Amino acid sequence: MFDTQVMIEHIGAYELTNDESVADVVVINSCTVTNGADTGVRQYVSKVKSKNENVKVLFTGCGIETEGKKLFDAGKVDLVFAHSEKANITKFFEEPQKLFVVGDKNYIDDSIVTNFEGKTKAFIKIQEGCNFACSYCVIPSVRGNSRSVPIRTVLRQIEVLADSGFSEFILTGTNVGSYRDGEVSLEKLIKAIIELGVAKRVRLGSVEPSQITDEFLEIVSHENFSKQLHIAIQHSSNAMLEKMNRKNRFENDLKLFERLSRLGFAIGTDYIVGFPGESDAIWDEAVQNLKALPLTHIHPFIYSKRDGTPAAALKADVNGNVSKERLHRINEIVALKNYEFRKNLKTPLMVHLEDSKKSGFDQYFNKVFFEIEQTQEWVEVSEFEVQKERTIARSACAKS
Numbered sequence: 001m002f003d004t005q006v007m008i009e010h011i012g013a014y015e016l017t018n019d020e021s022v023a024d025v026v027v028i029n030s031c032t033v034t035n036g037a038d039t040g041v042r043q044y045v046s047k048v049k050s051k052n053e054n055v056k057v058l059f060t061g062c063g064i065e066t067e068g069k070k071l072f073d074a075g076k077v078d079l080v081f082a083h084s085e086k087a088n089i090t091k092f093f094e095e096p097q098k099l100f101v102v103g104d105k106n107y108i109d110d111s112i113v114t115n116f117e118g119k120t121k122a123f124i125k126i127q128e129g130c131n132f133a134c135s136y137c138v139i140p141s142v143r144g145n146s147r148s149v150p151i152r153t154v155l156r157q158i159e160v161l162a163d164s165g166f167s168e169f170i171l172t173g174t175n176v177g178s179y180r181d182g183e184v185s186l187e188k189l190i191k192a193i194i195e196l197g198v199a200k201r202v203r204l205g206s207v208e209p210s211q212i213t214d215e216f217l218e219i220v221s222h223e224n225f226s227k228q229l230h231i232a233i234q235h236s237s238n239a240m241l242e243k244m245n246r247k248n249r250f251e252n253d254l255k256l257f258e259r260l261s262r263l264g265f266a267i268g269t270d271y272i273v274g275f276p277g278e279s280d281a282i283w284d285e286a287v288q289n290l291k292a293l294p295l296t297h298i299h300p301f302i303y304s305k306r307d308g309t310p311a312a313a314l315k316a317d318v319n320g321n322v323s324k325e326r327l328h329r330i331n332e333i334v335a336l337k338n339y340e341f342r343k344n345l346k347t348p349l350m351v352h353l354e355d356s357k358k359s360g361f362d363q364y365f366n367k368v369f370f371e372i373e374q375t376q377e378w379v380e381v382s383e384f385e386v387q388k389e390r391t392i393a394r395s396a397c398a399k400s
Contacts, residue, residue, distance in 0.1 A: 002125040002172060003061070004029050006111045007089045014093065021051040025093050028077070030061035030068065038067040045076050058092055060085075062142050064102070066307075072100055083128075087111060105129075105144035110153050115164055120354055120377065122166040126154050126189065127173030132208075134234070135245040136275065138306040139174060146178045151189055155196060162198035167378070168352050169193065170203045177211030187215045194224050200378060201352060201363070206230045206270070209248040209256055221263065228266040228365035230297070231256070236289035237282050240275055245310070250289050261294035266341060266364035268297030271330060274323030275303045276314035283326060290333060296341045297365060298334040300327050342366060342386045349381040349391070350399065368393055 007027060008016065017023055026048050031037040041063060048055060057077040059068045068080045079092050082103025092099075108128055116122050129144040130137075158169055171190075173179065179186040186207075193202055203226035212231070220229065233253050235241050241249060257267055271290075278286075302323045305312050341364070349368055353360040357373045368381060368391045376398035383395040 001116070001119075001123040002113070003083060003086060003109075005113045005116055005123075006109065007060075007086050008117060009111075009113050009115075010087050010089050011093075012090050014090065020048045020055065023052065023055055025056045025058060026052075027058045027060065027089070030059060030063035038063060041067050042071070042076075045071060049076070056093075058089075062139065064100075065142055066138065069100070072098070083107065083109070106147065108147045108149055110149065112153070112157050112160055114160055116161075116166070118355065120166075120352065120360075121168045121170055122158075122161045123170050123172050124154060124157055124161075125149065125173055126171050127176055127179045130175040131178060132175060132247070133245055135243065135310040136272065136303065136306065138309055141308060143174050146175055148179045148181050151181045151184045151192060154189060155192060158193060158196060158198065162196075167198065167200040168203070169199050169201070170205060172205040175208070176205050177207035185215075186211070187213070187219045190219050190225070194219075194222055199224055201226055201350075203365075204229065206232050208232055209253055212256060217259075217263065226365065227264060227363040228268065228297070229260060230268040230270075230299075231260075232270040234270055234272050235275070235286060236271075236293065237278075237286040239282050240278060240286065243277050243311075243314075244272070244275060254289075254292060257293050257295070266296040266338075266366070267294060268299065268365070269293075269295060271298055271300045272303050273300060273326040273330065274318040274320075276311065276317055278318050278326075287329065287333070290330060294337070295334050296338045298330060300330055302327055338366070339386070339388050342391055345386075349384060349393075351379050351381055351393070351396070353377050353379065362391075366391055370396065374398075 020026055028041060028044065030041050045057060048057060059071060059077040059080045060083065064080050064082055068077070071077045072080050079095060079099045081092055081101040084103035084107035085101050109125060127146065127148045129146045130140045131146045132140065177186055179189060190202060193199060202224060207229065209231055219225070233248055234244055234246055236250050238249050260267055305316065349362040351360040351362050351368045353374050353376070359367055359369045362368050368384065370393045374396065378399040379396040380399050381393040381396045385392045385394055
């Protein structure tokens with residue numbers, strides 16, 4: 001999101017359009033976390049070319065060395081460039097030659113953006129790269145080692161966006177919990193952001209269980225921090241976590257999540273199903289463990305083999321249909337947990353409205369719907385009806 005906005009703010013006199021059929025240039029900002037992401041990119045390139053055969057296609061993002069290289073070699077895209085080059089985007093618009101620009105993997109973006117087109121929330125990139133070595137993950141090889149945006153740049157970015165009317169800030173990165181600028185940790189960064197006095201809500205994209213400390217819990221208990229944390233555990237069986245070369249183990253995850261639940265947090269996670277070695281017995285154990293975790297949100301994936309990762313050498317022994325069934329099962333489990341969580345809420349909901357003004361997200365990252373359009377961006381909902389699929393506001397008052 002941030003990288004796209006950086007490019008938007010550097011297009012100069014060029015006119016922006018979302019209609020590929022009339023565009024002279026189409027820029028694809030790619031993701032390469034899963035095979036599905038790569039497949040989506042290939043399909044999109046074909047769609048663009050079918051609509052407009054003379055269009056110039058530029059390719060950037062995480063996938064430049066994977067899918068981008070394949071598409072470039074096949075003549076499907078005209079120019080590939082790395083994240084470090086995105087501020088030079090107009091130069092690539094005008095470049096007559098086909099180019100593949102690898103860029104600098106140690107680059108850290110110090111761009112300041114002034115807006116997020118069509119968004120009510122601002123996405124602040126505070127960090128890039130990852131030093132973890134999860135066996136399934138290609139990201140460290142395409143994003144490089146962890147490095148952090150200087151705190152002075154992050155704070156200036158938030159001030160600029162606050163002046164543009166933003167009041168909710170989501171801190172993002174490849175591995176947000178590894179943020180460090182000299183002696184400044186993630187905890188100290190969050191505290192400094194809150195002390196600016198311009199954020200009504202601060203939220204994190206994702207953190208690792210091993211990165212949560214007592215100091216972290218003290219800082220995120222502030223009233224201006226979201227009451228939802230997304231903590232990536234990836235699996236609930238220790239046997240699978242070991243194969244994935246993960247640092248976390250179920251017993252510690254359970255203790256941490258129970259502690260967060262007692263503090264009133266909604267808890268989300270990432271979860272991979274169908275990883276090699278996920279036998280029926282391991283899966284049954286994983287499901288029972290998952291049921292024990294006080295989760296409210298989940299972002300599950302079916303395992304995708306990524307070339308160049310240690311896991312790529314493992315035998316794929318989980319049938320695709322079985323993986324789909326398992327994905328569906330854990331979605332069901334966590335959806336029911338979310339329903340129970342919402343039913344048990346006793347506190348008013350602080351809702352940040354979206355552009356439609358008829359729905360928004362509360363402090364627990366649950367969507368709340370309104371029967372009539374609201375006039376304010378932030379509202380407090382004291383009475384609400386909890387349905388299985390949604391929460392409906394029954395009374396609301398504006399919050400300044």
